[in-house]
Amino acid sequence: MDEIIRIEHLNKEYATGAGSVRVLDDVSLNVNRGEFVAVVGPSGSGKSTLINMLTGIDRPTSGAVQVAGTDLNALNENQMARWRGRHIGVIFQFFQLLPTLTILENVMLPMDFCNTYPVGARRAKALHLLEQVGLGDQAHKLPSAVSGGQQQRAAIARALANDPPLLMGDEPTGNLDSKTAAQIFALFEDLTRQGKTLVMVTHDRELAARIPRVVAVQDGRICSKC
Ligand code: ADP
Ligand code: MG
Numbered sequence: 557m558d559e560i561i562r563i564e565h566l567n568k569e570y571a572t573g574a575g576s577v578r579v580l581d582d583v584s585l586n587v588n589r590g591e592f593v594a595v596v597g598p599s600g601s602g603k604s605t606l607i608n609m610l611t612g613i614d615r616p617t618s619g620a621v622q623v624a625g626t627d628l629n630a631l632n633e634n635q636m637a638r639w640r641g642r643h644i645g646v647i648f649q650f651f652q653l654l655p656t657l658t659i660l661e662n663v664m665l666p667m668d669f670c671n672t673y674p675v676g677a678r679r680a681k682a683l684h685l686l687e688q689v690g691l692g693d694q695a696h697k698l699p700s701a702v703s704g705g706q707q708q709r710a711a712i713a714r715a716l717a718n719d720p721p722l723l724m725g726d727e728p729t730g731n732l733d734s735k736t737a738a739q740i741f742a743l744f745e746d747l748t749r750q751g752k753t754l755v756m757v758t759h760d761r762e763l764a765a766r767i768p769r770v771v772a773v774q775d776g777r778i779c780s781k782c
Contacts, residue, residue, distance in 0.1 A: 559622075560722055560753050561587035561610060566619035568605055568776075579605050580616070581776040587755065589721065592748040594764040595757045597773035603757045606773065607726050610755065611646050612636040624721055641670040645715025647725040651707040653699040659686065659710045660695040666717040685713040689743060705736035712743060723747065725756040729763065737763065 568580040579602050587593055595603050608614035609621055612628045621628045624643045631639055640646075653662045663682040667673055673681055686695050689709040691702075699707050708728060715723055723744075729737035741763050748754050758764050772779050 558589040559586050560589045560591075560624055561585065561755070562620070562622040563609070564620045566609060566621065567617045568602075568609065568614070569617045579776050580609070583619070583776070583778055585771065585778060587753060589753055590748065590751055592744070592754045592768050593756070594767035594770045595755060595773060596759070596761075596764050596770055601773045602776040603773050604726050605776075607724055607755070607757055611644050611724055612640055613646075638670060641666050642672065642718050643720050643722060645712075645717070645720045645723045647708070647711055647715050647723065647728040649727040649730040651699070651704075651711045651731075653707055653710055653714070655699055658696050658698060659691065659702070659713075662699065662710060663714045663717055666714060670718050672718045682713070682717065685716050686710070688716075689713045703736075704732055705739065708732060708736075708740055709743070712740070716747075721751075722753045722755070725754070725758075727757050727759060729758065729760060741766070 563583055563585045566580055566583040567578065569576045569578050583606065595606065597603050605614065609616055610623060612631065626639060626643070628636070653659070654665070657665070660679070660682055663685055664678050667678045667681065683692065683695055686692050689712050691706060691709050691713065694702050694706060699710065729740050732740060737760065744754055744756065756767070764770055
């Protein structure tokens with residue numbers, strides 16, 4: 557099978573006033589291309605920290621992280637930002653759209669940052685993505701003028717801007733009502749059918765039960781019996 561994520565003996569410690577705290581403890585995990593993986597576990601167990609290691613938003617204390625064939629430890633901050641822009645679409649609980657840009661401009665931003673398409677092609681590409689997530693008619697509005705579910709759709713279109721193979725969400729439905737969450741979830745299912753790999757932290761047991769593979773985290777470890 558074709559691996560897109562390989563983590564080996566990953567440890568993460570944070571220095572605190574009371575000394576160093578180990579937040580991820582000897583975590584190893586492989587994910588194949590095209591998999592849909594849920595990451596579940598109690599609050600404070602290390603789920604966000606794990607996702608941040610995979611997106612390169614944060615770095616491990618020790619251990620190897622390989623994503624889409626790249627060893628993330630080998631990249632400096634600049635290289636990391638560019639690498640992330642091309643290989644990973646990140647979706648957050650609170651959408652993180654830029655409030656002064658229209659929805660269309662928000663979706664074009666990663667294309668501008670990574671220079672993935674010719675300048676003249678970006679607008680049409682972004683509009684096409686917005687149509688794909690059901691927002692074609694909202695493209696010229698500011699994020700504040702649409703609903704939370706629509707903002708998350710826009711954030712998903714933005715995550716898809718550079719056609720990354722991997723999408724990662726940290727509780728992407730955590731701020732949505734259950735009906736809207738189910739619609740966003742259906743969109744994720746569509747994307748895995750199109751060949752994307754998806755790793756999604758969720759608190760929602762019902763949604764997690766519909767995800768083919770569930771990885772449970774407890775006290776910074778991946779546990780197979782919880
Ligand atoms: P989860 O997403 O599962 O709720 P997190 O990964 O956010 O958990 O956090 C795991 C643990 O690491 C928590 O105990 C949290 O307080 C601690 N932690 C997270 N970030 C930091 C940091 N920057 N400094 C110190 N401790 C942190
Ligand atoms: Mg978290």
